[in-house]
Amino acid sequence: xxxxxxxxxxxxxxxxxxxxxxxxxxxxxxxxxxxxxxxxxxxxxxxxxxxxxxxxxxxxxxxxxxxxxxxxxxxxxxxxxxxxxxxxxxxxxxxxxxxxxxxxxxxxxx
Amino acid sequence: xxxxxxxxxxxxxxxxxxxxxxxxxxxxxxxxxxxxxxxxxxxxxxxxxxxxxxxxxxxxxxxxxxxxxxxxxxxxxxxxxxxxxxxxxxxxxxxxxxxxxxxxxxxxxx
DNA sequence: TTTGTATATTCCTTGACAAGAATATTCACT
DNA sequence: AGTGAATATTCTTGTCAAGGAATATACAAA
Numbered sequence: 001x002x003x004x005x006x007x008x009x010x011x012x013x014x015x016x017x018x019x020x021x022x023x024x025x026x027x028x029x030x031x032x033x034x035x036x037x038x039x040x041x042x043x044x045x046x047x048x049x050x051x052x053x054x055x056x057x058x059x060x061x062x063x064x065x066x067x068x069x070x071x072x073x074x075x076x077x078x079x080x081x082x083x084x085x086x087x088x089x090x091x092x093x094x095x096x097x098x099x100x101x102x103x104x105x106x107x108x109x110x
Numbered sequence: 111x112x113x114x115x116x117x118x119x120x121x122x123x124x125x126x127x128x129x130x131x132x133x134x135x136x137x138x139x140x141x142x143x144x145x146x147x148x149x150x151x152x153x154x155x156x157x158x159x160x161x162x163x164x165x166x167x168x169x170x171x172x173x174x175x176x177x178x179x180x181x182x183x184x185x186x187x188x189x190x191x192x193x194x195x196x197x198x199x200x201x202x203x204x205x206x207x208x209x210x211x212x213x214x215x216x217x218x219x220x
Numbered sequence: 221t222t223t224g225t226a227t228a229t230t231c232c233t234t235g236a237c238a239a240g241a242a243t244a245t246t247c248a249c250t
Numbered sequence: 251a252g253t254g255a256a257t258a259t260t261c262t263t264g265t266c267a268a269g270g271a272a273t274a275t276a277c278a279a280a
Contacts, residue, residue, distance in 0.1 A: 001129075006120040011238080012113050019111075022196060025207045028257055041239065043258050058204060060211070062247045062256045067204050070197045073190060080187050086132060087180045094168060094177050097135045101170070121268080138227055151269065153228050158267095172226045172277045 001079040005072045008052035013037060014045045018054065018068065025058070025067035111189040115182045118162040123147060124155045128164065128178065135168070135177035 009015055016035050020026065026034070032042045046066055049055045053072050058065045086093075119125055126145050130136065136144070142152045156176055159165045163182050168175045196203075 001119075001125060003120060003122050003125055006116055006125070009111075010113060010116040010120040013238090015111060015113055015116070022193060025204050029255090038240075039257070040241085040259080044238080047258085059246095060208065064257065065204065065207065068193070068196070070193075073193050073197075076186075077190050077194070080183060080190065083132060083178070083180075083183050084187070086178070087183075094135050094175065097175065098170065123268090139225090148270075149227070150229080150271085154268080157228085169276095174227065 002052075002072070002075060004052045005054065005076060008048050008054055011045070011048075013041070014049060017042070017045055017049065021055065021066060021068045025065050027060075027063040027065050029063075031066070112162075112182070112185060114162045115164065115186060118158050118164055121155070121158075123151070124159060127152070127155055127159065131165065131176060131178045135175050137170075137173040137175045139173075141176070 009018065013035070017031055020031060020034060028039060028042055028046065031037070031046075032039045035042075046055060046057075049066075050057065053069055055066045056069050058067060119128065123145070127141055130141060130144060138149060138152050138156065141147070141156075142149045145152075156165060156167075159176075160167065163179055165176045166179050168177060
């Protein structure tokens with residue numbers, strides 16, 4: 001899994017931005033207004049989100065409209081997939097490990 | 111979405127720990143050994159993962175066996191779900207927004 | 221009860237990063 | 251060309267978190 005995606009999403013205000021953009025693309029000023037953030041901070045956060053590939057810019061006149069990009073979300077999704085299988089198949093993996101432990105100890109005593 | 115989960119996963123070594131525990135529960139020393147990390151750092155990381163609900167401890171003698179917990183992953187999954195719908199339904203939301211922009215500008219000129 | 225093993229905690233230092241304030245850049249419009 | 255609007259960048263400061271080293275705690279076994 002790409003830690004850059006997670007780092008980008010882990011910051012509260014960036015998460016709010018991402019959740020806002022889930023509704024629609026927005027220009028910087030609009031994001032700042034709706035989330036009650038200062039414009040420079042929004043620009044900085046968008047830079048981080050851009051580098052992580054989570055958003056893309058579309059310049060229209062002086063405005064820069066930011067839009068979510070699916071790829072990182074899909075990657076996160078398929079990473080999660082590798083965990084879903086675990087809950088489904090072996091819910092008893094703790095007991096399994098304890099068994100292994102006991103057997104190891106037997107071997108060591110020999 | 112809970113930012114604590116994301117913060118916990120965003121740290122590279124913690125992510126490695128989580129991915130190791132995906133295979134099986136392990137005691138602290140075993141985690142340290144397999145990931146070539148120092149024991150105290152592993153304990154600290156596990157504390158963060160515990161507070162986020164990502165792992166649970168099972169004491170066995172002097173050992174403490176750590177095991178993944180499904181809840182945070184499921185929550186992350188259902189959060190991602192809210193994004194999947196977007197890519198499926200409106201791939202053209204940028205154009206939609208541009209239309210809204212134009213209409214707004216018309217109104218302002220009146 | 222002492223010794224060894226496994227793990228947790230504390231203290232310290234250092235690096236990263238987020239916010240604030242100020243300034244720079246870009247573009248449209250007159 | 252000059253002005254205003256939208257956005258980006260820079261600099262500074264404070265905070266937080268990760269690693270290293272040392273130490274504390276818990277338990278087992280002799």
